[in-house]
Amino acid sequence: xxxxxxxxxxxxxxxxxxxxxxxxxxxxxxxxxxxxxxxxxxxxxxxxxxxxxxxxxxxxxxxxxxxxxxxxxxxxxxxxxxxxxxxxxxxxxxxxxxxxxxxxxxxxxxxxxxxxxxxxxxxxxxxxxxxxxxxxxxxxxxxxxxxxxxxxxxxxxxxxxxxxxxxxxxxxxxxxxxxxxxxxxxxxxxxxxxxxxxxxxxxxxxxxxxxxxxxxxxxxxxxxxxxxxxxxxxxxxxxxxxxxxxxxxxxxxxxxxxxxxxxxxxxxxxxxxxxxxxxxxxxxxxxxxxxxxxxxxxxxxxxxxxxxxxxxxxxxxxxxxxxxxxxxxxxxxxxxxxxxxxxxxxxxxxxxxxxxxxxxxxxxxxxx
Numbered sequence: 125x126x127x128x129x130x131x132x133x134x135x136x137x138x139x140x141x142x143x144x145x146x147x148x149x150x151x152x153x154x155x156x157x158x159x160x161x162x163x164x165x166x167x168x169x170x171x172x173x174x175x176x177x178x179x180x181x182x183x184x185x186x187x188x189x190x191x192x193x194x195x196x197x198x199x200x201x202x203x204x205x206x207x208x209x210x211x212x213x214x215x216x217x218x219x220x221x222x223x224x225x226x227x228x229x230x231x232x233x234x235x236x237x238x239x240x241x242x243x244x245x246x247x248x249x250x251x252x253x254x255x256x257x258x259x260x261x262x263x264x265x266x267x268x269x270x271x272x273x274x275x276x277x278x279x280x281x282x283x284x285x286x287x288x289x290x291x292x293x294x295x296x297x298x299x300x301x302x303x304x305x306x307x308x309x310x311x312x313x314x315x316x317x318x319x320x321x322x323x324x325x326x327x328x329x330x331x332x333x334x335x336x337x338x339x340x341x342x343x344x345x346x347x348x349x350x351x352x353x354x355x356x357x358x359x360x361x362x363x364x365x366x367x368x369x370x371x372x373x374x375x376x377x378x379x380x381x382x383x384x385x386x387x388x389x390x391x392x393x394x395x396x397x398x399x400x401x402x403x404x405x406x407x408x409x410x411x412x413x414x415x416x417x418x419x420x421x422x423x424x425x426x427x428x429x430x431x432x433x434x435x436x437x438x439x440x441x442x443x444x445x446x447x448x449x450x451x452x453x454x455x456x457x458x459x460x461x462x463x464x465x466x467x468x469x470x471x472x473x474x475x476x477x478x479x480x481x482x483x484x485x486x487x488x489x490x491x492x
Contacts, residue, residue: 135291141254158254171238264278321359326433413439431453
């Protein structure tokens with residue numbers, strides 16, 4: 125039969141290649157083809173992790189790892205007992221990739237470049253006989269009509285036939301339409317893991333400034349995260365913002381991505397405690413220049429921004445700061461408010477919340 129495959133995989137990303145390699149290693153006789161609509165495969169792998177490709181996280185306890193998944197914690201417990209972070213590390217090392225752990229738990233290839241992962245996945249797939257066809261945009265998927273029939277996958281130029289079909293395309297409106305026609309219930313997908321667009325004079329001159337332990341809350345909701353924060357040219361990013369965007373993905377979509385956040389730049393230190401420390405500085409650092417003696421080990425540029433917002437002159441000594449300015453400065457440090465007006469564009473996002481209803485997935489096999 126022309127263009128017949130045992131397994132046809134739609135989508136030439138990390139998931140598609142990983143599945144293909146594992147399938148052919150389990151049964152070398154399988155004929156497997158990956159179809160990719162673009163001219164290049166593994167494009168998101170190439171740019172992930174800032175071009176370094178963060179493979180996994182150094183969290184090796186399944187129950188702990190599930191807590192990082194706001195909408196799949198219960199469902200993923202079983203799969204993570206079968207294949208967890210340690211198995212991911214072992215898999216890549218068996219396929220020629222040494223890994224390393226960074227201070228925040230993220231794991232990268234030791235080479236520090238995503239090309240290592242691209243070469244690993246592409247090289248192992250080709251070596252084991254997996255066909256990779258690019259510029260094959262799928263137009264239609266037709267399911268088997270009986271137990272003896274096969275899947276039919278129609279692209280712009282060809283029709284393929286397969287015993288088994290794996291859809292590994294990521295979030296795509298056209299894919300959701302295919303799956304609806306196949307009988308699936310689709311939870312409307314919304315963006316997740318995005319940065320916040322914030323224009324505020326307090327941070328406009330601070331791109332690149334990072335804070336190791338900021339507590340960020342979305343005002344009017346229950347959502348908050350304590351983690352590193354990065355100020356960017358367009359607003360704010362870093363683990364705290366990305367985690368918050370994932371937790372509150374649907375809520376932020378409903379707000380049309382216009383909302384207020386409250387930031388405690390000092391982590392868990394409450395406003396009253398900050399005031400007390402500032403008052404202590406008035407005594408202990410009385411003769412020192414306030415702009416050159418931050419008591420909280422903050423980046424100099426950020427500290428200067430807070431002083432300006434609290435109307436404290438940079439040439440002022442600690443002894444001369446007023447009670448009103450102490451209160452303003454304490455609020456800037458522990459509970460400053462910023463208005464977010466939008467997010468990073470859809471094409472820059474790696475993750476969506478939604479898709480096939482989890483109730484329809486058999487999590488032992490990941491089949492319908």
